Amino acid sequence: MGRTSKDKRDVYYRLAKENGWRARSAFKLLQLDEEFQLFQGVTRAVDLCAAPGGWSQVLSQKTGGQEGGQVLAVDLQAMAPLPGVTQIQGDITQLSTAKEIIQHFQGCPADLVVCDGAPDVTGLHDVDEYMQAQLLLAALNIATHVLKPGGCFVAKIFRGRDVTLLYSQLRIFFSSVLCAKPKSSRNSSIEAFAVCQGYDPPEGFKPDLSKPLLDHSYDPDFNQLDGPTRVIVPFVTCGDLSAYDSDCSYPLDLQDGSKYRYTPPTQPPISPPYQEACTLKKMGRLAKEVRPEDGPISRAATMPQPLDTQLAPEMEGLPLISASPGCPNYVHSFP
Known part of the structure; x- marks a missing residue:
């Protein structure tokens, strides 16, 4: 496969490089903003699981023009520096990370918290959905420490069988919860984004990171929601319908007839x-x-080496009783 093979298969990957974005995911946040005006009035934003920095780039450009705009990127993995972005290399399940975020903003809460993090998918949908739910809850827990009342929280979500449980938990803390699918997100992917606006925690709620994830006794049968406790949120598509289709392949030849020129990635990964x-x-x-x-x-x-290579020379030719599936006393004679 040549250097341009991915450019042919993924038009948003190609456009991201041509426009200077570190990742194609930048278009997802831009299209979410077109639909929900996420950056309106935002001066302090936190990007959780930020590496390689595609969403941090968007936040920096959208909030940098506002007076006192600050963007904080948090990730366990090291990330190449970005103008207008301060980085914290930390764990979002630790209280120390939440304190460091608050300290950076000098005690002021954040206006917007976003999280585009996802686990290394296995292809086993039940496992992937559970891991993504854990990651989303960890992001929500740290958001309750640093987000201002009325603030906005956006996080990647995998739509699966138990997704209504996540919606009900998000609905406890936000007045508005929607599920959004940007045009740049592949139709073949189960990913979407939970857009939560109007942070309004229950009366008397105190943020606590002592248990940032679901308990080990999580019972999917017990947590099946129905009746008045089941939350169904609106599903919204984002992005111009005439925009590029992320599942289609587009030719590399440009419309004006000029020759296509390969563009290297904006920022190669650091210690992948x-x-x-x-x-x-x-x-x-x-x-x-x-x-x-x-x-x-x-x-x-x-x-371990095959059994026939471990036999002593004097044992060659003698019958050997071995355990064979379905035939425990099978007698095999080596030539």
């Missing part, structure tokens, strides 16, 4: 988890056994 694998692949050692003196021993070297 796959960096070691890429290095081994370039050296031709990714699928090869590495000798102890050359480096770490590959997993293949530690695997």
Whole structure:
């Protein structure tokens, strides 16, 4: 696959590079803003799970023109610097991170908290939905510490069987909760965004990060909501209907007839988890056994050898009783 293969398959990835965005997800936040005017009157914004910084870029440009505009990016992973963005490398499930955010804003609460974080998906939808729900609740918990009354909270959500439970929990803290699907989000993806406006916690509520996630005794059967306790939120699509379709492939040839020119990514990843694998692949050692003196021993070297290679020479030709599935006393004779 060539360098332009992803440019052909993903038009928003190509547009992000051409417009200087670090990630295609920048278009998702821009389209959400077109629909809900998220940045109106916002001077202090927090971007949770910010790396590589696509949403932080948008927040910086949209709030930087306002007097005293400040953007704070929080992530466990290191992120390349961005103009107008202050970074905190911390865990959003820790109270110390919430205190550091409040300290940065000099005791003032944030007007907007966003979170585009997602787990490494496995393809098992039940597992992925549960992990995403945990991440959203962690973001909500820290938002209750730093968000002002009437503020806005936007977070990625995976629409699954138990999504009504998340909606009901969000509805406790916000006067308005909607599920939005930007045009730049693929139709084939179960992702959407919970847009929560009008932060209004229950009377007497005190934020607490001692249990930032769902309890281990979470019972999906018990938590099935029905009747008056079941919350169904409006579903809204965002973005111009005539905009690019994220599931379609578009030709690289430009409309004016000029030749397409490849654009490198705006900001390469910093210490990505796959960096070691890429290095081994370039050296031709990714699928090869590495000798102890050359480096770490590959997993293949530690695997047990086939039984026939472990037999002593004097045992060759003798029958061997082995446990075979469905036939426990199968007698096999080696040649």
